[in-house]
Amino acid sequence: MRKVMSIRKAYGQTLADYGAENPDVVVVVADVTSSTQTGFFEKRFPERFFNVGIMEQALIDVSAGLALGGMIPFANTFAVLYLRAAEQVRTCIAYANVNVKMVGAYCGLSNFKDGPTHHVECDNALMRSMPNITVIEPADAVEVSKFIPKIAEYKGPIYLRLTRAEVPVLFDENYEPEIGRGIILRDGSDVALIASGVMVSRCMDAADELKDLGIDAYVVNMSTIKPLDKKLVWRLGEETGAIVTAEDHSIIGGLGGAVAEALGEGKPAVLERIGIRDTFTETSLSYEELLDRYGMSVNDIVEAAKRAVKRRG
Amino acid sequence: MPFHPESLVRELDEIAQRLRLDALEMIHRRKAGHPGGSLSASEIITALIFHQLRIDPKRPKWEERDRFILSKGHACSLLYAALARRGFFPREDLKSWGHLGSRLQGHPDRLKTPGVDMTTGMEGHGVAVGAGLCLAARLKGLNYHVYVLVGDGECQCGVLWEGALIASKYRLSELTVIVDYNHVQMSGPVHEILPLDPLVEKWKSFNFATIEIDGNDMRQVLDALDLAVEIRNKPTAIIAHTTKGEGVSFMENTHEWHGRPPNDEEFKQAAEELRRRIKRYEEGYVY
DSSP states (O other): OOOEEEHHHHHHHHHHHHHHHOTTEEEEESSOTTTTTTHHHHHHOGGGEEEOOSOHHHHHHHHHHHHHTTOEEEEEEEGGGGTTTHHHIIIIIIITTOOOEEEEESOBTOSGGGOTTTOBSSHHHHHHTSTTOEEEOOSSHHHHHHHHHHHHHSSSOEEEEOOSSEEEOOOOTTOOOOTTOOEEEEOOSSEEEEEOTTHHHHHHHHHHHHHHTTOOEEEEEOOEEESOOHHHHHHHHHHHSEEEEEEEEETTTSHHHHHHHHHHHSSOOEEEEEEEOSOOOOOOSOHHHHHHHTTOSHHHHHHHHHHHHHHHO | OOOOOHHHHHHHHHHHHHHHHHHHHHHHHHTOSOHHHHHHTHHHHHHIIIIISOOOTTOTTOTTSOEEEESSGGGHHHHHHHHHHHTSSOGGGGGGTTSTTOSSOSSOOTTTSTTOOSOOOSTTOHHHHHHHHHHHHHHHTOOOOEEEEEETGGGGOHHHHHHHHHHHHTTOTTEEEEEEEOSEETTEEHHHHSOOOSHHHHHHHTTOEEEEEETTOHHHHHHHHHHHHHOOSSOEEEEEEOOTTTTOGGGTTOGGGSSOOOOHHHHHHHHHHHHHHHHHHHTTOOO
16 A cells, blocks of 8 residues: 555645745635645745635636736635636636636545535536646645646646545655656556546556556556647557546546547547546545546456457457 | 826827727727727726826836726727827737737737736726736835726626725725726616616725716816825725717717727718817817
């Protein structure tokens, strides 16, 4: 068993540490200080911390204003609530190309106990379809920490999708993620499992099981969903001819959608998508149980990989 | 409060009339645009661009400049005409408005047009964006003032009042919101579509200082803008009563001219009316 660590805590702590280095960073929250662990930042830099209450539309607009004034705002609300502010995001962030970092907390099904109103299956689809927006979903606490300075120093809007869950640690301190680059975590030859966020570690487990079945699976951490690392997708498609994507998001419009588009326009390969299958979900007492129930179990990945290999022939 | 000499008021008022004609010419040429809400805002936009704002056409990105957000972005014909006359880009460019490849988009675009501080066009955003700019100014140690011109129909947008709550929370005295209260919106009179009154009291209750003026009276506009800068510890809302379509008799006080261009005959008549106004200044009848 790998050690588990909280992604949001790593985010909050790193943002506070980075805030000491970069005086332009400001944090704006819509009443989600504890949920996003941005209290670390608030405590150290109260003058650079703005809680605007439950006003997601103004969260986006005021962050746009702060960015126009030369600051680097990290805007924070629940991932599902970016849908409420979608027009603000499109007009004032994407079209105006304003340097705001939008942090979507409690993504996917990770707020399992609050139920489908608080789950979100379509935020990446929304963000990914808007020009100028980069979409990033880190796989563990190390990756989110390493990404913070890179995200802050990147010129342009970014959507940073964070899970509420504690996630197995995959990377060590030497890991250096890059915006726009997928990372091969495990080499293979028969099939490539391409995942983002919490599903990366599930794909690692699936790869272990597939090995026992005689199937060598690549595992790729595709933490940048847009711009997609198409070269890597094409290379693995050519090499294996069988791709499986996995994400805690709808199979429509997110990582699976992006990979399907890339394969369709580039070098076609057999594709199976693991994710929420165009359905609303339910409340649960456990995140793991909810992922399993909605087709994102390790076994689901294994079966998808077997199907992909079989279809490829 | 500084006294505004009659000569200044007169000079600015003349510019405001010329901009009305510029804007209407642009709308007629392009066969698209928003006459009513552009004409109503001419004194306000003129006072800002030609007098109130600390801006430099040679340095449109100057960090210390005052900021102006035309939140009612559909009045951009008048803004473009003003920026051109102020020297931000050649007046010749106005002819390209809305053409493919033009720096002048259908609504203001901060990335394409010098002098446009924020992209607008979808109603409601200016107040919250302006509040963010004020917060940034404080952190950066800059003392620029932020002016946001909103429409009255725009005051129906929830996000506008969200922005007002933020401005109130942080006591953003660097923020002045001007409401172009022309009482007419796209599909009819504001009081029929969705009543806003008592509008002054609404802004007051959001902890804004309020000033109520005739927004087509240049002296009143200038005085209100000066007063707004002097108010400490809270943001200001200037409720500027204006006439939709001001200056063109058949466009006044009707929603019919919110978003439709005049045909050749209509433009001819409108231009004659506006030229008569301008002539009164040229011939010195207005003192």
